[in-house]
Amino acid sequence: MERLAAARITARRQKVTRYEVIIIGGGPAGLTAGLYTSRAGLRSLLIERGMFGGQMANATLVENYPGFPEGIAGPELGLLMHQQAVRYGLEEITTEVTGLTLTQGQLYGVSTAEGDFEAAAIIIAAGSEYRKLGVSGEETFSGRGISYCATCDGFFFRDQEVAVVGGGDTAITDALELSRHASKVYVIHRRDQLRAGKALQEQAFAHPKLEFIWDTVVDELLGNKVLEELKLRNVKTGQQSTLKVDGLFVAVGLMPNSHIFFDILDLDDAGYIITDEMMATSLPGIFAAGDIRRNSPRQIAAAVGDGVTAAMSGFKYIQEQGNGIRTANPQADGKS
Amino acid sequence: MPVSSQPRIIIFTSSSCPWCNRVKQYLREKRFRFREVNVERDADGARELRRRNIKGVPVVLINNKPIIGFDKAKIDKLLPIR
Numbered sequence: 001m002e003r004l005a006a007a008r009i010t011a012r013r014q015k016v017t018r019y020e021v022i023i024i025g026g027g028p029a030g031l032t033a034g035l036y037t038s039r040a041g042l043r044s045l046l047i048e049r050g051m052f053g054g055q056m057a058n059a060t061l062v063e064n065y066p067g068f069p070e071g072i073a074g075p076e077l078g079l080l081m082h083q084q085a086v087r088y089g090l091e092e093i094t095t096e097v098t099g100l101t102l103t104q105g106q107l108y109g110v111s112t113a114e115g116d117f118e119a120a121a122i123i124i125a126a127g128s129e130y131r132k133l134g135v136s137g138e139e140t141f142s143g144r145g146i147s148y149c150a151t152c153d154g155f156f157f158r159d160q161e162v163a164v165v166g167g168g169d170t171a172i173t174d175a176l177e178l179s180r181h182a183s184k185v186y187v188i189h190r191r192d193q194l195r196a197g198k199a200l201q202e203q204a205f206a207h208p209k210l211e212f213i214w215d216t217v218v219d220e221l222l223g224n225k226v227l228e229e230l231k232l233r234n235v236k237t238g239q240q241s242t243l244k245v246d247g248l249f250v251a252v253g254l255m256p257n258s259h260i261f262f263d264i265l266d267l268d269d270a271g272y273i274i275t276d277e278m279m280a281t282s283l284p285g286i287f288a289a290g291d292i293r294r295n296s297p298r299q300i301a302a303a304v305g306d307g308v309t310a311a312m313s314g315f316k317y318i319q320e321q322g323n324g325i326r327t328a329n330p331q332a333d334g335k336s
Numbered sequence: 337m338p339v340s341s342q343p344r345i346i347i348f349t350s351s352s353c354p355w356c357n358r359v360k361q362y363l364r365e366k367r368f369r370f371r372e373v374n375v376e377r378d379a380d381g382a383r384e385l386r387r388r389n390i391k392g393v394p395v396v397l398i399n400n401k402p403i404i405g406f407d408k409a410k411i412d413k414l415l416p417i418r
Binding site for chain 2: 156
């Protein structure tokens with residue numbers, strides 16, 4: 001309970017819209033949680049800062065989500081999940097969450113740029129975002145040769161030579177996508193084997209335009225006005241080298257969008273929210289689902305499963321509390 | 337906000353670019369009008385970016401000042417959005 005005391009206590013402001021459940025994040029975990037809480041009859045608000053679908057909206061083709069044997073475009077899957085949740089009464093708002101606080105009467109307050117909201121239960125499904133390389137020159141050349149989105153920017157590198165850093169599913173998918181435009185695609189990976197799924201690996205190794213540079217990291221980015229050259233280092237031999245490229249696509253994993261929760265919830269060293277198997281966090285009534293949770297396999301199907309568990313846990317929590325949240329403020333303006 | 341007071345906004349996009357959609361959606365929500373130039377279809381637009389040494393989208397051009405990527409903080413500052 002000292003965690004509760006540790007949470008900042010704020011006086012309830014006058015014009016606050018009250019819900020039974022607030023879900024932070026509109027990716028597959030949040031949309032599924034919203035579908036379940038809405039269908040359970042809980043007045044639910046989903047807050048999404050960008051576009052519904054989350055990271056999935058960046059995927060050209062999702063081939064490992066069950067039910068779509070030919071695969072489905074990420075944005076389309078996001079749209080379908082969104083439609084389904086809204087159909088059952090999920091309310092939504094597009095804005096950024098700036099704070100989470102404990103208010104009087106065992107409610108949580110969620111502050112956003114569009115106003116403050118309160119709910120008995122919170123489901124955090126804020127996901128993760130692309131990790132940057134963290135090397136010199138990255139900021140300077142961002143958009144001038146450095147890219148984090150192969151589907152967005154591949155077009156700029158027609159018949160040019162590019163490199164992808166990373167060895168996971170995203171890196172290999174990006175490399176294959178880029179091979180449609182570029183004349184040559186180097187894949188630079190710090191290990192001697194890929195983390196990407198077997199099917200993707202087989203495609204990549206068979207591709208004539210792809211060349212792998214193993215055990216290697218990018219130390220520096222060089223160029224005049226635009227990126228021209230990478231300084232590389234072999235992590236096993238320490239040997240340095242340079243590689244001339246027109247573009248570099250960064251796909252070195254994800255980091256959790258958990259910075260606003262670090263002072264009230266238990267996070268692991270990498271910033272992921274620690275939950276139990278019921279998606280409960282270190283504070284009662286706050287649940288976490290999807291990529292933002294520690295040990296999440298970071299797959300759409302897993303996020304969907306987490307969303308279900310978190311919604312059911314939230315429902316159970318509210319029933320046990322029985323604190324009459326249903327008398328929602330009639331003047332409440334849902335602002336969608 | 338009176339429409340006449342808004343700065344001239346051009347958004348450079350490509351055809352399969354989720355971040356471009358996010359930028360457009362954001363500006364629509366904030367009730368700004370803008371012109372979209374898809375550089376995959378518009379050769380002049382592509383040349384314009386090349387001239388500025390830009391190799392990525394979205395690019396939001398606000399009164400001729402480019403913001404590369406969906407950089408909400410910079411967009412808010414230039415427009416301005418509170």
